[in-house]
Amino acid sequence: MDFTFTERETYWRDRIKSHIDTYLRPRVGDYKKEMESGDTRWKVLQVLEEEKARAKAAGLWNLFMPPQGANPHLDTSVEFEGPQLTNVEYALCAEEMGRLGFSSEVFNCSAPDTGNMEVFHRYGTAEQKKKWLVPLMNGEIRSAFLMTEPAVASSDATNIETRMVRDGDEYVINGTKWWSSGLGDPRCKVAIVMGKTDTGAQKHQQQSQIIVPMDAPGVNILRHLPVFGYDDAPHGHMEVELKDVRVPVENVILGEGRGFEIAQGRLGPGRIHHCMRTIGVAEEALEKMCRRLTSRVAFGKTIAEHSVWHERIARARIDIEMTRLLCLKAAQMMDTVGNKAAANEIAMIKVQAPNMALKIIDDAIQAHGGGGVSEDFGLASAYAHQRTLRLADGPDEVHSRSIARMELGKYGGVRGGVELTSGNLAVTR
Structure with missing residues (x-):
């Protein structure tokens, strides 16, 4: 087995490490000072915006997006910007990002935007990509992923109870989600929500995923959920009520039952x-x-x-x-x-x-x-x-x-298989 890293793998790892050491570590004090200033912690931090612009100009942006050839069935009508690193290449970069918490956002590689961008890229229509993927790739907005619920054991995602009922050209959504990471950020403009559209279908075909704009009537943030006392501002993790939220049918991703x-x-x-x-x-x-x-x-x-x-x-x-x-x-x-x-x-x-x-x-x-x-x-x-x-x-x-x-x-004891779990506490990537 060859454990030697390729030239490309070391090139991207070293660029990320150098950028973090040169530009981001010296600004940790500025970051903390800005977080503690003002009347609210739920705000856009200019330190991060400045460093995001620097990283983007240097081409250190959207590193997580996979190579186009990784999935020949992708709709590439809306191209994404990024170096198209492999998982191994990105692994080395992500390790360096892990050494300084806020660096992932600087490179537009933070949760839950990364997962949402991959969903839009892999499964979204051209219109969905144009409306949501492009501004996410550009770092203009943030997003959230709503899956876990307080009333059920969400480690088994078939338990989720949020209902999505079709009414003409719209879906009406009702339910409560929590540990909805990212909803505290004032730039969070959209969420991908998982719920049930057909309770009579087979167990794993009852669920769908629907795009919900955060300014839709009926989206109500109930409370902020600290993690061991840490608020994770301005990102945050929220409990959110979806009460008679209406979205157009074209907001369904991939189709009903594909959640x-x-x-x-x-x-x-x-x-x-x-x-x-x-x-x-x-x-x-x-x-x-x-x-x-x-x-x-x-x-x-x-x-x-x-x-x-x-x-x-x-x-x-x-x-x-x-x-x-x-x-x-x-x-x-x-x-x-x-x-x-x-x-x-x-x-x-x-x-x-x-x-x-x-x-x-x-x-x-x-x-x-x-x-x-x-x-x-x-x-x-x-x-x-x-x-x-x-x-x-x-x-x-x-x-x-x-x-x-x-x-x-392997020994005939139990048939193997990996099951989907939820638990999107601070989740998504």
Whole structure:
């Protein structure tokens, strides 16, 4: 097996790393200062807008969009702008983005816009692309994805209760969604909503996905949902009521009953994008841990000289390397044999990555003592965000079940298969 990165892979990885180190890290202070200024945290940050313009001018934009040839059935009547990286190429870039939280948005590669853009690109009509995909690709608007519901166990997406009833040339939508990531941003202009259009159809053909403009009458944000006390402003995660919301029938994506098909196409890449960034989060935590241990003295020697930390550091490096290899294997399979064939690897990395990162971040917090649970070092918020990934895009238990069923299927125990899950807590990519 050849583990050498190609010239193109290293070229894009190094460009992203250099751009982050040169332009974005020096502006962390500006970012925090602007967040804390003014009367509201739910606002457009000029620091990000300035850096987005810089990244776009440098051609570091829409990196996640797959090569046109990856799906010969795509409607390319509306072209997208971007370097068309493979999953492996993007994996290396996403790892670098994971080391600095707001960098994904700077490159127009943040959730949930990435997943929504892929949905519009893969399944949308020419008119839907013109109206929503183009401004999203240009970074002019933001979007949301509404799937999870408070009243049902959304790890089984067949449970969703939001109803979409056709009335002449419109659909009338009623339901409540939560963990609707992105609705706090004043630039959020559109959401893709999953609900049931035909409760009498077969189990996985009852659901559809419909485009809902955020200014449609009946779209009511009920409350903001903090994550371990963090508001994630200006992005945010909201509980939203859809009360007699009317949208035209042409807002249905792909057609009635195709919601699960669309969600499968969306969530596969989304899960691995999270994992790519998670490796960067773990690398950042390990670096902070090592710097802290070598700079603090306890009981007459640096903390790094106490042997208990040798085992923790070694375990962290081993776990990061193993996880990166599994992530790259999943990405390489997606590029060569397709997302469906890579389903088991995607499920495995989805379970492994956040659990790996959480252990390393926890050790880094311990190394920082009281400072670790403050916001001085960013470790507490990193832990909070990574903990959500054990739920987002499907809980660990559902992915583990799929892995086990596939393994048992080799021996005739249980027929294998991967099932769609929801859980779009801070989700989408």
